Amino acid sequence: MTTVPLLEVRDLQVEFHTRDGVAKAVNGVSYTVEAGQTLAVLGESGSGKSVTAQAVMGILDMPPGRITGGQILYRGQDLLTMSEEQRRKIRGDRIAMIFQDALSSLNPVLSVGYQLAEMFRVHRGMSRRQARARAIELMDRVRIPGARERVNDYPHQFSGGMRQRIMIAMALALEPDLIIADEPTTALDVTVQAQVMDLLAELQREYRMGLILITHDLGVVADVADTIAVMYAGRIVERADVHQLYRRPAHPYTKGLLDSVPRLDHKGGELYAIKGLPPSLTSLPGGCAFSPRCAAATDLCRSQTPAVVPVAPGRVAACHHWKETLDAPAA
Ligand SMILES: Nc1ncnc2c1ncn2[C@@H]1O[C@H](COP(=O)(O)OP(=O)(O)O)[C@@H](O)[C@H]1O
Ligand SMILES: [Mg+2]
Numbered sequence: 001m002t003t004v005p006l007l008e009v010r011d012l013q014v015e016f017h018t019r020d021g022v023a024k025a026v027n028g029v030s031y032t033v034e035a036g037q038t039l040a041v042l043g044e045s046g047s048g049k050s051v052t053a054q055a056v057m058g059i060l061d062m063p064p065g066r067i068t069g070g071q072i073l074y075r076g077q078d079l080l081t082m083s084e085e086q087r088r089k090i091r092g093d094r095i096a097m098i099f100q101d102a103l104s105s106l107n108p109v110l111s112v113g114y115q116l117a118e119m120f121r122v123h124r125g126m127s128r129r130q131a132r133a134r135a136i137e138l139m140d141r142v143r144i145p146g147a148r149e150r151v152n153d154y155p156h157q158f159s160g161g162m163r164q165r166i167m168i169a170m171a172l173a174l175e176p177d178l179i180i181a182d183e184p185t186t187a188l189d190v191t192v193q194a195q196v197m198d199l200l201a202e203l204q205r206e207y208r209m210g211l212i213l214i215t216h217d218l219g220v221v222a223d224v225a226d227t228i229a230v231m232y233a234g235r236i237v238e239r240a241d242v243h244q245l246y247r248r249p250a251h252p253y254t255k256g257l258l259d260s261v262p263r264l265d266h267k268g269g270e271l272y273a274i275k276g277l278p279p280s281l282t283s284l285p286g287g288c289a290f291s292p293r294c295a296a297a298t299d300l301c302r303s304q305t306p307a308v309v310p311v312a313p314g315r316v317a318a319c320h321h322w323k324e325t326l327d328a329p330a331a
Contacts, residue, residue: 004076005032006210007056007095007178012070014051016281017063023281025051025065027234030308033178033210038201040213040221040242042257043231044278049214052231053180056212058091074178093123096171098200100183102163106155112139112166113151119173138169142199161192168200178210185220197224218261222246230254233279233289236308240315250317250326252294288320296321 014026026048033039041049054060056072058079072079074090099105107115116135120126126134132151139147142165144158155163164184171179181200185193201224204211215221221228222242229239230253238251249255256274276293279285288306291297300320308318311326319325 005073006035006037006075007033007212008071008073008076009052009056010071010073012052012055012072013068014048014055014060015066015068017066018282020280021282024234024284025281026055028070028308029231029234029236030070031229031236031239033212035177035210036205036208037227038204038211038213038225040215040225040228041231042215042218042221042228045216046278046281047231048234049216049231050182053097053182053212053214057095057097057180058087059097093174094176095178095180096174096176098164098167098171098179098181098184100186102160102167103155105167106163106170108155111152111154112158113153116166116169116173119170123174134173138173139166141172142166142169142203144169159192160188161196164188164196165199168196168203172203172207175207176209178212179204180212180214182214183216184213186215186217193220200224218257230257233284234281235289235318236316237290237319238315238317240312240317244312244315248326250311250315250322251290251319252296252321252325253290255325255328256293288318296324 009029009031012026012029016023016025029048029052031039043049051060055067067080079087079090106112113132113135116138117131120131120134121128136147136151139151144150144162144165158166184200185196188196197220213221213225225242227239228242228245229236230251231237232253238245238249238254240250245254246258249258259272260274274293279289279292285292287302287304288297291301294301306318306320308316311317311322
C-alpha cells in the first residue's frame with residue numbers, strides 16, 4: 001500500500017534578488033512529514049530553514065523572493081499550482097505556524113482571549129459566547145494558570161514563556177494537520193524552553209499532527225524529533241532518523257554540529273567549533289558548499305557538488321565521502 005504523505009516538499013528552489021546579486025536561499029530542498037511525526041530542520045543561521053517554511057506557508061516576501069522550482073504537496077496536491085481559493089483554505093485552516101517572537105505575532109491592542117476567540121468566530125462561525133468559552137478551554141489546555149481570570153489580559157501582560165503558550169494555543173485552535181514551529185523557544189530561558197517544547201511535543205502527539213520544528217539548536221530536538229534534516233547553504237546535506245543521526249552522522253557538517261554540543265559525559269576538554277563561516281549565497285563556492293570548512297574535503301569536493309544519495313534505509317546525505325564519515329568510530 002502506498003500512502004500519500006501529509007506534506008512533501010520536492011526539490012524546492014527559492015531565490016532572492018538583492019543588490020549583491022541573486023541569492024539562492026533554497027537550492028533543491030526535499031522532505032516529507034507524516035501525520036503524528038516530527039521533522040526537525042536544523043542548521044546555522046542563514047541556511048534557508050525559515051525561507052523553506054515561509055514558502056510552504058505562503059508568507060514568503062515576494063518580491064524580493066521568488067520560487068523558481070519545485071513542488072509543495074499537501075496530501076498530494078501542489079500548493080504552488082492549485083487555485084487561490086483552495087490554497088487559502090489549506091493554509092488558513094490545515095497548516096498553522098508558530099514564530100519565535102510572540103510579541104510581534106500577536107496584536108498588542110487586543111486581549112489574548114479576543115484573539116483566540118476570533119479564530120473560532122471567523123473560521124468556525126461560533127457565537128461570541130461559545131468562542132470565548134473555547135478560548136478559555138484552549139488557554140487551560142496550554143496550561144496558562146488562571147486562564148479564566150487572564151482571558152482579558154493583553155499580550156504584554158504575559159511572560160515570554162506564557163506568550164509562547166498562547167501562540168501554541170492560536171496554532172492549535174483549528175486543530176490543524178500540520179504545525180510549523182520556527183525557532184519557537186529560541187527567545188526563552190533554558191528551563192522555560194524545555195517546558196514549552198515538552199508542551200508542544202505532548203500536544204503534537206495527542207492531536208496526531210505533523211510538526212516541522214525549525215531550530216539552530218541540536219540540544220532542543222533530541223527528545224522530540226523523529227527525523228532530522230540538516231541544512232547548509234540552502235540544501236539538505238543529511239536527513240536521518242534522530243537516533244541514527246546522533247549515533248553515526250554521515251555528513252562532516254552534522255558531525256561538526258554534534259561535536260560542538262556540550263555533553264554531560266565529556267567533562268572538561270574544549271568544546272569543538274566548526275571553523276569558518278557559511279558561504280555567501282550570492283557567490284556559492286564551486287563543488288560542495290561546505291568544502292571550504294571541511295577537514296575531509298578533497299579536490300573532488302571542490303569541483304563537484306555532491307548529489308543527495310541514499311546512505312542507508314530511510315536516510316540520505318550529500319557528501320562525496322559519506323562512507324568514511326559514517327564508518328568513523330564514534331568520538
Ligand atoms: N527578505 C529577504 N530578502 C533578501 N534575502 C533574504 C530574505 N529572507 C531571506 N533571505 C536570504 O535567505 C537566506 C536564508 O534565510 P533564512 O531561511 O531566514 O535562514 P535561517 O536558516 O536562519 O532561517 C538568508 O541568508 C538571506 O540571504
Ligand atoms: Mg530562521
